[in-house]
Amino acid sequence: MRDVAVVAFTQAPSVRRDLDRNEVEILIPVIHELKQKTGLKNEDVDFVCSGSSDYLAGQAFAFVSGLDAVGAWPPVCESHVEMDGAWALYEAWVKIQMGYAQVALVYGFGKPSMGDLPITMALQLDPYVLTPLWPDAISLAALQARICLEKGVCTERDMAERAVRDRKNAKDNPFAQVKGDFTVDGILKDPFVVSPLRKHDCAPISDGASAVILAAGDRAKELCKRPAWIRGFEHICEPLDLGVRDLTRSRSTEIAADRAGVGKKKIDVAELSAPFTHQEILIERALGLDDGTRINPSGGALAANPLMAVGLSRIGEAASRIWDGSANRAVAHATSGPCLQQNLVCVLEGD
Amino acid sequence: MAELTAVIGIGQTKHAAKRIDVSMAGLIREAAERALADAECTWADIDAVVIGKAPDMFEGVMMPELFLNDAVGGAYKPMLRVHTAGSVGGSTGIVAASLVQAGIHDRVLCVAFEKQSESNATWALSISMPFSVATVVGAGGYFAPLIRGYIRRSGCPEEIGIQVAVKDRLNALKNPYAHLQLADITPQMVRDSPMLWDPIRYLETCPSSDGACAMVMAKESIAKRASKPVAWIHATEMRSEPTMFSGRDQVMPRATLDNAKSLYEKAGITNPRKEIDCAEIYVPFSWYEPMWMEGMLISDTNQGWKMTESGATALDGDFPVNMSGGVLSSNPIGASGLLRFAEAALQVRGMAGEHQVDGAKKALGHAYGGGSQYFSTWIVGSEKP
Amino acid sequence: MSQIEKALTAPHVIEYTYKRSLGPVLSQFFTALRERRVVGVRRKDGTVLCPPKEYDPDTGESLGDMVPLKDTGVVTSWAWVAKPRPQQPLQKPFAYALIRLDGADTPLLHAVDAGSESRMKTSMRVRARWADTTTGAIRDIACFEPVD
Amino acid sequence: MSDKKPEEKEGPVQVLQTPVRLEYVFSAGQSASRLLGAMAKGKLLGQRCPVDGRVYFPSRGSCPQHGVPLDGAPVELADKGTVATYSIVRIPIEKVPLELPYVTVQVVLDGADTVLMHLLKCDVDKVHMGMRVQAKWKPREEWTSSVENILYFEPIDEPDAPYDSFKEHI
Known part of the structure; x- marks a missing residue:
């Protein structure tokens, strides 16, 4: 495998509803800043890949306008996945592995606030037997949470602890949306949104965007003092149907973590993209994390959840901890689909 | 650096306006099972799945690959979903090939599909957005002014659009999977068909189809052991540019020219007209055959129509184009690009049946999309590069 | 960047009735629902999937051996929806639940009308309440209701 | 419970109808909002x-x-321009205020360096590249922050623009 590293990362502040800017206007400063930070011009970038969703935008081919933000001229080698930007980064990593590119620009963007997100997400289900019942995303997560609670996988207190931790960590992250000091006992008094989930168990709805530069070998060293080298990268998808999956664990994350070699050495920092507190617990366990790992120093998805960019941002945040020397080995996680159907794991190392 | 990679299995559905005999899963399984059988392998042999299709609103399912992944044996495997507008089928093939070329996987299945009959593509493409003015309906409305620009520049006679429309439909009669089977097609019939978006007539446009295409790609050590001929991937390339900017050449965008140059360079081709035996090109409106002959640097600028006129692009010509009947005969949008790539591979494997070009050793597969702004192409050969 | 000004906004609706062809297995499932019956499909290992699929989700193998099931079953998990949205099956507080029908090995998702959250319990028994008019759709089952 | 029994003879269910309705609030964004605000005053603002x-x-x-923001001072444009290319449309579409067949044009407004896609009201046999056209506005009292303030373009009595002057916009 070639040495490939994450060398730069920018993001837009996550906000509940950015009514005044369209998606491209949110994206332009993010990409502009990334180019300024690295000094890269379009001709220095060999491959561009993005992640976005037409249904979030309410428009077919919504990703096409993303090219306007790139300034795709002269024409660029470019691809797009209808997935979180973390998978776009995976595709870019593949292109570098095969020798097609040395430097890649990856971005993800989404404005889920435009629609009624929990209902929009019902369109992501089996269109014959599930979508016609319009189960919203929170209800599906609640079904999973109840199984976890009743089988003793976790307690409501464990879940609330994740929310308290992530919101506290987010205080240091100017891009996060939900932050502050809370107590477990305090938030456990809140009413249910969809029982057994309370507000703090659910990630916020966020508009946002993020972008990353990937580079190979010596190019990475030129662009970054301490590149965050990708030492393991895998993603796995389960069947969608909740009835045929073990909802008390994340098998796909376990497989991906095993193949990415997460457990080979100590993990200093983990950035997780779980949109519900019980799912964060399942991901921590699937990755085999323990007290020796700082989890979600940025606040994770529970503090800011710009869909289509949130997973890519986890990779950017994990890489940032390598760059600033506070971690030597980090793992980033992204997810898609109901109840952690599809998961991606990326292991980053400082040397 | 890249691992040598080959197409070892190809499958496609019977394409039709409405495949009401199958579900979405059934449609993609029909193509994928045929590709597996051709590759002489099982679901369990596949390491990863790549799924491509055009906008989710065509089927009304957000990220439908999530519910379809296990229908093509993708449970507990890596799965990617590609979407690059009309070129998506081609891009899907390229992403699948990359996974093998990068040395990450041994065997990858890619599937691209569209089930247009679930809705109405014209509706999905013409959802009017607030603050924009609706001027035209359908893709033809977008491309007609560009075709007019090409005619103005090149002096291409009106007959050329008609000639391509007839040629591709006659080729489709040799392809049992093709949607349109117009046995009685004649130039007069095309000429008499309704003018939709002047200069585009009804019979110069592609149909709207349900269909899927699948391919299995494998690394060299597996491909070498295959009992059937394989198609070696010599080069893949893609280019994109913005939809609109000041001074953009919309008729002959730089992205297509850059893409062609780079593709041939990678494939070691210096004279594409001579070295490529046949090409399967994305031609949704008949005029795009001469346009992309120029855009792919197979013909000189403004001379592409002369290839059509002289019969060079006919099945028995010296540079056959769209042997399968092309997009003009079958158009499951998301799969259309992959079908082009698959036909190129079938040709060099010598497995194209009645529409086989004798002795085809090197073939071009091509797809484009958006406002003539996304291009994806590959060169495949019967011999290793 | 210049100052962000207030932008114009407008409502935007995407509305369409999709026509979904079903293929052999889903066709039998929905035809049965129209007749107020439920069927599942048998996997190679003998277990029964409901809702049925034309393939095994784990292995990709084709399935087609349909099995009649009862319209009663057991709740394996549930989520209490206090404020239903207009699209959802019931317009009063209800539960989404995973329900393993008698004769099946995997649960299906549907709504349970229990009146109040306190009546909901994992492992409770429920029975389908059929819609007045059936058309061959998942909502031919209006919802499930507790069996005492 | 109903006692209505479905007809056995109906045959198998082969197609499922699933209605989908999603509601969004769409933002025009900064740039388009400025442009649309100017249109409410009958002005066409370009950006350099x-x-x-x-x-x-x-x-x-x-x-x-x-790939740079266009956030400089706006440039006011004439409502006259040149037809770069066009199509004659014979398929109806809602909201177009013209009868079939009608003409869609790509117009380069005087002072602009890009094309605007719009409608042209004219004899379909007369439309040609280089034709000079002008916007037909709705009555002033009906103006809103909308591009629809311009109903369509109309030919004007000016000599054709030479091909070389607009060919880069095709």
Whole structure:
């Protein structure tokens, strides 16, 4: 495998509803800043890949306008996945592995606030037997949470602890949306949104965007003092149907973590993209994390959840901890689909 | 650096306006099972799945690959979903090939599909957005002014659009999977068909189809052991540019020219007209055959129509184009690009049946999309590069 | 960047009735629902999937051996929806639940009308309440209701 | 419970109808909002690319060629221009205020360096590249913050623009 590293990362502040800017206007400063930070011009970038969703935008081919933000001229080698930007980064990593590119620009963007997100997400289900019942995303997560609670996988207190931790960590992250000091006992008094989930168990709805530069070998060293080298990268998808999956664990994350070699050495920092507190617990366990790992120093998805960019941002945040020397080995996680159907794991190392 | 990679299995559905005999899963399984059988392998042999299709609103399912992944044996495997507008089928093939070329996987299945009959593509493409003015309906409305620009520049006679429309439909009669089977097609019939978006007539446009295409790609050590001929991937390339900017050449965008140059360079081709035996090109409106002959640097600028006129692009010509009947005969949008790539591979494997070009050793597969702004192409050969 | 000004906004609706062809297995499932019956499909290992699929989700193998099931079953998990949205099956507080029908090995998702959250319990028994008019759709089952 | 029994003879269910309705609130964004605000006053505002000075109308807030924001002072444009290319449409579409067949044009407004897609009301046999046209506005009292303030373009009595003057916009 070639040495490939994450060398730069920018993001837009996550906000509940950015009514005044369209998606491209949110994206332009993010990409502009990334180019300024690295000094890269379009001709220095060999491959561009993005992640976005037409249904979030309410428009077919919504990703096409993303090219306007790139300034795709002269024409660029470019691809797009209808997935979180973390998978776009995976595709870019593949292109570098095969020798097609040395430097890649990856971005993800989404404005889920435009629609009624929990209902929009019902369109992501089996269109014959599930979508016609319009189960919203929170209800599906609640079904999973109840199984976890009743089988003793976790307690409501464990879940609330994740929310308290992530919101506290987010205080240091100017891009996060939900932050502050809370107590477990305090938030456990809140009413249910969809029982057994309370507000703090659910990630916020966020508009946002993020972008990353990937580079190979010596190019990475030129662009970054301490590149965050990708030492393991895998993603796995389960069947969608909740009835045929073990909802008390994340098998796909376990497989991906095993193949990415997460457990080979100590993990200093983990950035997780779980949109519900019980799912964060399942991901921590699937990755085999323990007290020796700082989890979600940025606040994770529970503090800011710009869909289509949130997973890519986890990779950017994990890489940032390598760059600033506070971690030597980090793992980033992204997810898609109901109840952690599809998961991606990326292991980053400082040397 | 890249691992040598080959197409070892190809499958496609019977394409039709409405495949009401199958579900979405059934449609993609029909193509994928045929590709597996051709590759002489099982679901369990596949390491990863790549799924491509055009906008989710065509089927009304957000990220439908999530519910379809296990229908093509993708449970507990890596799965990617590609979407690059009309070129998506081609891009899907390229992403699948990359996974093998990068040395990450041994065997990858890619599937691209569209089930247009679930809705109405014209509706999905013409959802009017607030603050924009609706001027035209359908893709033809977008491309007609560009075709007019090409005619103005090149002096291409009106007959050329008609000639391509007839040629591709006659080729489709040799392809049992093709949607349109117009046995009685004649130039007069095309000429008499309704003018939709002047200069585009009804019979110069592609149909709207349900269909899927699948391919299995494998690394060299597996491909070498295959009992059937394989198609070696010599080069893949893609280019994109913005939809609109000041001074953009919309008729002959730089992205297509850059893409062609780079593709041939990678494939070691210096004279594409001579070295490529046949090409399967994305031609949704008949005029795009001469346009992309120029855009792919197979013909000189403004001379592409002369290839059509002289019969060079006919099945028995010296540079056959769209042997399968092309997009003009079958158009499951998301799969259309992959079908082009698959036909190129079938040709060099010598497995194209009645529409086989004798002795085809090197073939071009091509797809484009958006406002003539996304291009994806590959060169495949019967011999290793 | 210049100052962000207030932008114009407008409502935007995407509305369409999709026509979904079903293929052999889903066709039998929905035809049965129209007749107020439920069927599942048998996997190679003998277990029964409901809702049925034309393939095994784990292995990709084709399935087609349909099995009649009862319209009663057991709740394996549930989520209490206090404020239903207009699209959802019931317009009063209800539960989404995973329900393993008698004769099946995997649960299906549907709504349970229990009146109040306190009546909901994992492992409770429920029975389908059929819609007045059936058309061959998942909502031919209006919802499930507790069996005492 | 109903005692209504479905007909056995109906045959198997082969197609499922699933209605989907999603509601969004769409934002025009900064750039288009400025442009639309000006349209309410009958003005056409273009924006200049800071890199090459070319004027975009309509602008989507950035120069797609250079990837830079177009946030400089706007440029007011004439409501007259030249037809770069066109199509004659014979398929009806809702909201178009013209009868079939009608003409769609790509117009280069005087002072702009990009094309605007719009409608042209004229004898379909007369339309040609280089034709000079002018916007037909709705009555002033009906103006809103909408591009629909311009109903369509109409030919004007000016000599054709030479092909070389607009060929780069095709």
